[in-house]
Amino acid sequence: MIPRALIFDVDGTLAETEEAHRHAFNDSFGAFGLTWHWDRDLYRVLLKTTGGKERMREYAANHLHIDPAEIPVVEIHKHKTARYGELIAKGNVPLRPGIAELLVDAARQGLRLAIATTTNLPNVDRLIRATTGHPAADMFEVIAAGDMVGAKKPAPDVYNLALEGLGLLPSDCLAIEDSRNGLKAARAAGIPCLVCPSAYTDQDDFSAATVKISDFRQVASVKMLTRLLLPA
Numbered sequence: 001m002i003p004r005a006l007i008f009d010v011d012g013t014l015a016e017t018e019e020a021h022r023h024a025f026n027d028s029f030g031a032f033g034l035t036w037h038w039d040r041d042l043y044r045v046l047l048k049t050t051g052g053k054e055r056m057r058e059y060a061a062n063h064l065h066i067d068p069a070e071i072p073v074v075e076i077h078k079h080k081t082a083r084y085g086e087l088i089a090k091g092n093v094p095l096r097p098g099i100a101e102l103l104v105d106a107a108r109q110g111l112r113l114a115i116a117t118t119t120n121l122p123n124v125d126r127l128i129r130a131t132t133g134h135p136a137a138d139m140f141e142v143i144a145a146g147d148m149v150g151a152k153k154p155a156p157d158v159y160n161l162a163l164e165g166l167g168l169l170p171s172d173c174l175a176i177e178d179s180r181n182g183l184k185a186a187r188a189a190g191i192p193c194l195v196c197p198s199a200y201t202d203q204d205d206f207s208a209a210t211v212k213i214s215d216f217r218q219v220a221s222v223k224m225l226t227r228l229l230l231p232a
C-alpha cells in the first residue's frame with residue numbers, strides 16, 4: 001500500500017513525552033496538597049488508562065480505594081496541562097529520531113498529514129511549536145484531539161474524526177502509533193497501523209500491527225516507508 005495520508009499519534013510517537021507528563025502530574029499533585037507520587041513503574045501501569053483525568057480517577061479508585069469524586073480531578077488536570085506546557089516549551093522533549101525527516105519528506109511528496117491523539121489541542125500545539133518552530137495547524141491538515149470526542153483510545157472515535165476531516169477511506173491512510181491502546185483504536189477504525197514502541201510501551205502486544213519497527217529512522221522518508229509496506 002502507498003498511503004495518501006499519515007495519521008500520527010502524539011505522545012510516545014512524535015516525541016517521548018511521557019516523562020514530561022509524569023513530572024507535570026507529580027508537580028500538580030503537590031500543588032493541590034496531595035501526597036500522590038507516580039514513579040516510573042507505577043506510571044507504566046497507569047498508562048493503560050488513556051486520558052489524564054481518567055488516569056487520576058482510576059488511580060484513586062483502584063490503587064488508593066478512595067472515591068474519585070473526593071478529588072478535584074478537573075482542577076488538578078488543568079494545573080497539570082499548564083505545567084506540562086511549561087516543561088514542553090522549554091524544549092526539553094525533542095521529536096523522536098526520524099520523525100522530523102518523515103514529516104518533511106511526506107509533505108514534500110504530497111502525502112496528507114493528520115493527528116489523532118488522546119491528548120488535548122493546547123498540548124499538541126505546544127509540542128509542535130517547541131520542536132519545529134511552527135504551529136501544529138501549519139504542519140497537520142487535520143488535528144483530532146482527545147477533548148473533541150466522546151471516547152478516548154482504544155475507542156476508534158479520534159481516528160474516525162481524523163478520517164472525517166481528511167475525507168478519506170481508512171484503507172487510504174496509515175496510522176502511526178507507539179502503544180497497544182493506540183493500535184487498537186486505529187484498527188477499530190479500520191486503518192492500517194505502523195507501530196514503533198516507545199520507552200513506556202516496549203512490552204505491549206503489537207501482534208495486530210500492519211508493520212512494527214523499532215526506530216523511526218527506519219522510515220525517515222516516504223520511499224523507506226513504502227518499501228516496508230509493500231509485500232516482499
Ligand SMILES: [Mg+2]
Pocket residue numbers: 009010011012013177178179182
Ligand atoms: Mg502514544
